[in-house]
Amino acid sequence: MRSSDTSSTSNPPRPVSSHRFRCPGLLCATLLGCLIAVIAGLIFVYLRNNQPPKVPVVTWMAPEKNSFPALMQEAEKLNALQQTNPLRSKNSSEAALRAYVTAASPILDRVRNALDEPCEMLPEIKPDATAKPLANFETLVWAFRAEAELHARNRRYSRSMQSTLDALQLAVKLPKGGGLDAVITGERLQQISLAGAEEVLPRLIWPSLRKTVQRLRDIQGMRPPLAQNIQHDALWSEVRYATLFQDSSNRTVSGLRKLSKRDPGLGFIGSIHYNFSNKRALIAENTAYLNRLAREAEKPFYQRRPVFRPSNPIADHLGDYQKAARIDCASRAVVSLLQIQAALRLYHLQRDDYPRTLDALVSEYIPSLPEDPFTGKPFHYQRLKKSVYRLYSVGANMKDDHGKAGGWGSLSGDLVSGNLSSRKTLE
Numbered sequence: 105m106r107s108s109d110t111s112s113t114s115n116p117p118r119p120v121s122s123h124r125f126r127c128p129g130l131l132c133a134t135l136l137g138c139l140i141a142v143i144a145g146l147i148f149v150y151l152r153n154n155q156p157p158k159v160p161v162v163t164w165m166a167p168e169k170n171s172f173p174a175l176m177q178e179a180e181k182l183n184a185l186q187q188t189n190p191l192r193s194k195n196s197s198e199a200a201l202r203a204y205v206t207a208a209s210p211i212l213d214r215v216r217n218a219l220d221e222p223c224e225m226l227p228e229i230k231p232d233a234t235a236k237p238l239a240n241f242e243t244l245v246w247a248f249r250a251e252a253e254l255h256a257r258n259r260r261y262s263r264s265m266q267s268t269l270d271a272l273q274l275a276v277k278l279p280k281g282g283g284l285d286a287v288i289t290g291e292r293l294q295q296i297s298l299a300g301a302e303e304v305l306p307r308l309i310w311p312s313l314r315k316t317v318q319r320l321r322d323i324q325g326m327r328p329p330l331a332q333n334i335q336h337d338a339l340w341s342e343v344r345y346a347t348l349f350q351d352s353s354n355r356t357v358s359g360l361r362k363l364s365k366r367d368p369g370l371g372f373i374g375s376i377h378y379n380f381s382n383k384r385a386l387i388a389e390n391t392a393y394l395n396r397l398a399r400e401a402e403k404p405f406y407q408r409r410p411v412f413r414p415s416n417p418i419a420d421h422l423g424d425y426q427k428a429a430r431i432d433c434a435s436r437a438v439v440s441l442l443q444i445q446a447a448l449r450l451y452h453l454q455r456d457d458y459p460r461t462l463d464a465l466v467s468e469y470i471p472s473l474p475e476d477p478f479t480g481k482p483f484h485y486q487r488l489k490k491s492v493y494r495l496y497s498v499g500a501n502m503k504d505d506h507g508k509a510g511g512w513g514s515l516s517g518d519l520v521s522g523n524l525s526s527r528k529t530l531e
Contacts, residue, residue, distance in 0.1 A: 235285075246296065397411050
């Protein structure tokens with residue numbers, strides 16, 4: 105009995121503390137406070153990161169004489185013609201070509217008069233604003249191609265080459281001031297302008313070949329540097345996005361979808377991250393990337409290092425500058441190869457043979473030998489027979505594929521004379 109009393113008195117029941125009943129309320133208040141703090145923090149971060157970026161003030165210095173507006177007017181007149189360019193339709197008969205060229209000739213003559221004047225595209229803030237001017241340039245180049253084709257069919261080869269080089273000069277001058285879109289379009293139009301050039305070249309007589317060598321050299325000198333176009337993109341993309349982001353609706357994923365006219369494919373987490381990302385920092389990151397690209401583009405092709413694109417949704421709209429660099433270099437190589445081809449034809453007309461080396465052309469047939477822009481070394485040349493030679497550039501892979509032909513922007517194969525302006529190369 106005592107033992108039970110002792111045990112009961114030694115372990116008295118603990119009094120129930122009143123704080124247990126207050127704990128759930130305190131916990132809920134703590135959680136609510138944390139939630140409010142998190143929401144307030146998110147709102148603060150969102151508002152801070154989505155403030156309208158400062159729009160850079162840029163002064164665009166237009167050339168004193170700028171043929172760009174006049175060329176656009178002539179292109180609109182071409183578009184207004186009732187005839188469709190036969191080379192861009194299924195009906196490419198000689199009668200259709202003659203009717204189109206007859207209607208377009210006065211316009212093309214006025215364009216020729218403007219070819220030697222400076223031409224710089226007017227800067228635009230709106231996205232895709234360069235689409236119409238680029239389409240107008242394409243209309244003009246195709247019109248010259250139709251004229252060249254008609255002359256070739258009527259065996260007026262000298263006039264055909266003149267029209268071809270007019271188209272090439274127009275395409276070469278196009279990219280200045282237009283950024284990447286203009287670079288890509290300009291290189292494509294150079295391929296279009298030169299279609300059939302190698303078929304006409306062997307049919308030219310001595311004076312026409314002399315003029316062709318010199319004019320190809322002059323056109324090569326008119327080409328704006330790729331670095332200049334990338335710097336243009338760096339400047340105007342910063343202005344463009346800073347201007348667009350003044351509208352708060354453009355600073356969200358839905359605004360990005362509207363600007364790019366496609367689904368950015370960010371997913372739920374990516375969309376949240378983009379909505380809360382610092383838009384000013386994104387613009388600065390992309391501008392720095394383009395400036396690095398421009399610095400690399402100032403170097404010879406064989407010395408350039410790859411520049412990796414930032415991983416943000418806006419950078420996905422900047423385009424493939426690495427491919428643009430390859431195509432730009434390829435177009436330079438093609439024009440130089442055509443110049444050497446014309447000089448070789450001059451040599452063959454006079455001596456009924458081809459030289460053992462290209463050095464034999466210098467002074468008498470060509471002022472100086474251009475280098476392969478991909479390697480900075482002479483083009484590969486080999487006299488195979490009395491009337492056969494092999495001439496090529498190693499192309500973008502900078503590897504000698506021993507004359508195996510590839511495309512202009514291809515990473516495989518060489519740029520081979522005789523295959524530079526074929527329809528297969530243009531594809």
